[in-house]
Amino acid sequence: MLKKEIGKTLETARPNGWVLEPDAKAILDAYGIKIPRFVRAAQWEEALPFVRDHGFPLVAKVISPRILHKSDVGGVVPGIESDEELHETFQRFSKMEAFQGVLVEEMAVGRELMIGAKVDDQFGPIILFGMGGTAVEIYKDTVLRMAPLQEKDIPSMIRNLKAHLLLEGYRGSEPVNKGVLTKTLLAFSNLVMDIHDSIESIDLNPVLCSSKQCVVADARIVLR
Amino acid sequence: MKFRALFRPKTMAVIGVSLRNDQHPANVVFNKNHLRYPVKVFPVNSKGGSLHGEAVFKNVADIPHKVDLAVIAVQAEQVPEILAQCIESGVEGAAVISGGFAEIGRNDLQQALVSMARKDHFPFIGPNCLGIYAPATVDTFFLPIERMVRPEQGNVAVVSQSGGILVDQMLKFKEEGIGLSLGVSIGNKAMIREIDLLKYLEKDPATKVMAFYVEGFARGEGRDFVLAASRCRKPVIVIKSGKTAGGGRAVASHTASLAGDYEVFSQVLAQMGVVEAKDELELISFCEALSCYQVPIEGRMGIITGSGGHGAMAVDVCSSHGLPVPPLTVPKQENIRTDLSRSIKKIASLGNPLDLTGSAIDEDFVTAARHLSTLPEIDCVLMLLLPYLPGITADLGARLSSIYEKAGKPLIAYVPHVEKFRMLIEGFELNGVPVSHSIEAAVLMAEALRRRQPC
Numbered sequence: 001m002l003k004k005e006i007g008k009t010l011e012t013a014r015p016n017g018w019v020l021e022p023d024a025k026a027i028l029d030a031y032g033i034k035i036p037r038f039v040r041a042a043q044w045e046e047a048l049p050f051v052r053d054h055g056f057p058l059v060a061k062v063i064s065p066r067i068l069h070k071s072d073v074g075g076v077v078p079g080i081e082s083d084e085e086l087h088e089t090f091q092r093f094s095k096m097e098a099f100q101g102v103l104v105e106e107m108a109v110g111r112e113l114m115i116g117a118k119v120d121d122q123f124g125p126i127i128l129f130g131m132g133g134t135a136v137e138i139y140k141d142t143v144l145r146m147a148p149l150q151e152k153d154i155p156s157m158i159r160n161l162k163a164h165l166l167l168e169g170y171r172g173s174e175p176v177n178k179g180v181l182t183k184t185l186l187a188f189s190n191l192v193m194d195i196h197d198s199i200e201s202i203d204l205n206p207v208l209c210s211s212k213q214c215v216v217a218d219a220r221i222v223l224r
Numbered sequence: 225m226k227f228r229a230l231f232r233p234k235t236m237a238v239i240g241v242s243l244r245n246d247q248h249p250a251n252v253v254f255n256k257n258h259l260r261y262p263v264k265v266f267p268v269n270s271k272g273g274s275l276h277g278e279a280v281f282k283n284v285a286d287i288p289h290k291v292d293l294a295v296i297a298v299q300a301e302q303v304p305e306i307l308a309q310c311i312e313s314g315v316e317g318a319a320v321i322s323g324g325f326a327e328i329g330r331n332d333l334q335q336a337l338v339s340m341a342r343k344d345h346f347p348f349i350g351p352n353c354l355g356i357y358a359p360a361t362v363d364t365f366f367l368p369i370e371r372m373v374r375p376e377q378g379n380v381a382v383v384s385q386s387g388g389i390l391v392d393q394m395l396k397f398k399e400e401g402i403g404l405s406l407g408v409s410i411g412n413k414a415m416i417r418e419i420d421l422l423k424y425l426e427k428d429p430a431t432k433v434m435a436f437y438v439e440g441f442a443r444g445e446g447r448d449f450v451l452a453a454s455r456c457r458k459p460v461i462v463i464k465s466g467k468t469a470g471g472g473r474a475v476a477s478h479t480a481s482l483a484g485d486y487e488v489f490s491q492v493l494a495q496m497g498v499v500e501a502k503d504e505l506e507l508i509s510f511c512e513a514l515s516c517y518q519v520p521i522e523g524r525m526g527i528i529t530g531s532g533g534h535g536a537m538a539v540d541v542c543s544s545h546g547l548p549v550p551p552l553t554v555p556k557q558e559n560i561r562t563d564l565s566r567s568i569k570k571i572a573s574l575g576n577p578l579d580l581t582g583s584a585i586d587e588d589f590v591t592a593a594r595h596l597s598t599l600p601e602i603d604c605v606l607m608l609l610l611p612y613l614p615g616i617t618a619d620l621g622a623r624l625s626s627i628y629e630k631a632g633k634p635l636i637a638y639v640p641h642v643e644k645f646r647m648l649i650e651g652f653e654l655n656g657v658p659v660s661h662s663i664e665a666a667v668l669m670a671e672a673l674r675r676r677q678p679c
Binding site: 114116117118120121122123124126128130136137140142143144145146153200201202203205220222 | 440441442443444445446447450477478479480481482483485487488489491492495496
């Protein structure tokens with residue numbers, strides 16, 4: 001995806017106020033940020049070749065310009081194990097408001113982290129990094145830095161999280177690959193610096209980080 | 225823009241003096257400077273006449289000398305015309321004390337001043353401010369001289385959006401023996417803003433530390449300010465008011481909700497090594513500590529005390545601030561013990577904190593400080609001094625201060641601040657060692673040196 005195309009995607013999404021998940025992921029992909037393999041299908045049959053090729057488990061998410069918070073309306077179904085389950089999910093999603101299709105995606109695994117951005121009135125583009133998941137606003141375990149990030153900023157960002165030991169491989173769990181995490185944060189910072197004039201905020205949540213990779217499982221770009 | 229004439233004026237016009245009301249702010253400013261400060265002062269009022277026997281000029285242009293600074297205290301509507309006269313007649317800069325501008329919605333009137341001043345590169349402070357306090361040089365605060373609490377001349381500059389806060393800080397500086405290089409109340413900061421003063425103060429040889437009281441920055445201004453502050457070689461302290469966000473406005477994303485205005489402010493300052501003071505006690509402690517030491521530390525504390533209780537309390541406070549108090553190895557302890565006086569050799573606990581006991585004498589404190597100052601695992605020494613112990617004399621402050629001069633490791637003292645211990649306290653302060661009147665504030669001083677380190 002070229003810069004020009006990214007601009008076009010953002011322009012197309014503007015009337016809606018935010019970028020649909022598959023489009024947001026395509027933008028991340030263009031900056032070298034890893035996203036899960038996925039197919040975007042309006043009809044259930046369109047997803048089948050991907051399903052055959054990839055196998056289960058899969059996750060299905062509704063695509064609708066009217067549904068920004070998908071999980072709040074039951075628009076995310078993880079752990080789909082069969083054709084029947086997938087079919088049922090398609091049928092249920094198709095009744096949702098302004099239904100445009102379904103994102104069928106491989107299930108990534110790893111520690112749930114969050115990477116975000118906000119354009120602050122006083123300080124301009126800001127990067128957020130922290131523990132991710134649906135309860136981020138309860139734990140509030142995040143750090144903020146003024147963008148652009150430099151490589152030397154990353155170790156202190158990790159160290160300043162209350163739960164940073166979880167990233168080191170706490171009690172036998174798999175540690176997070178710091179090199180990949182650093183690359184992901186720096187790539188994200190580049191993206192933010194390129195598009196900060198157009199955005200209000202970005203949530204990549206969760207970003208699933210393991211000892212091998214960091215994969216952005218969900219992405220939301222809210223336009224200004 | 226050149227600010228030197230503003231802050232170190234040799235001549236000053238006070239525009240708007242009243243011929244009838246000597247309580248008028250302009251009269252207060254005239255009276256407190258006239259024949260009291262080295263600056264030559266000229267009263268101005270469009271009606272002319274005389275004030276305390278001095279001729280009142282009808283127009284700033286009539287003053288037969290070059291005017292460095294004009295203090296403008298006329299009604300808001302008249303300020304644009306007066307400012308134009310100042311620019312016209314070659315005045316170097318102004319402090320506009322008058323209120324009645326953006327703070328009451330008259331942005332148009334304020335903008336008129338800015339446009340005019342920008343065009344001619346004419347620096348002005350305010351409007352709606354107290355202006356400038358430069359110790360032993362000039363004072364544009366419209367507060368009667370007998371009501372002012374004036375700190376000693378020193379190396380800390382304070383810039384404040386609020387005049388009241390600045391006056392209050394000056395009072396506390398005086399109480400704590402912190403010296404001031406310059407106090408500027410910038411009010412509506414229509415033209416001269418924090419970043420302009422940061423750049424001036426960075427080059428000002430009288431200033432070693434600068435503190436800013438900030439209510440808020442304009443769009444993008446915070447970014448420019450922290451970037452300039454992070455490049456500045458002198459410590460920059462910022463205290464912010466209005467930390468709690470107004471109202472629970474719904475936000476579309478988690479990031480927007482988690483990155484509230486103050487969270488961003490606070491964390492970006494830390495990222496850039498700008499020292500944020502979270503409250504007034506921190507502000508005063510940080511100013512005092514950084515006026516003495518400008519080099520950042522990691523914050524590994526060595527604690528020396530004559531009372532076990534004080535040592536234990538200090539460890540608790542250090543730990544709540546995340547400042548480690550590393551234990552000393554037995555060989556290192558024995559090394560120190562050899563040099564202690566006979567009466568405490570056997571009873572002193574030297575594990576860190578070093579409790580020299582109530583029988584310690586001056587020499588023991590000097591010995592302990594000298595040893596800790598050479599240990600690589602310690603980068604700051606906290607000295608808890610209880611002057612009521614019989615072995616401690618008033619000379620100890622000056623003696624301990626010389627250890628810093630030799631070893632270069634920051635030393636911070638706690639001494640209860642009561643009048644009878646004044647000589648001990650001054651022995652530290654006059655030799656550049658900060659002294660606190662509480663353990664909490666002493667630890668905050670170390671915290672200041674650590675926050676100077678970008679995180």
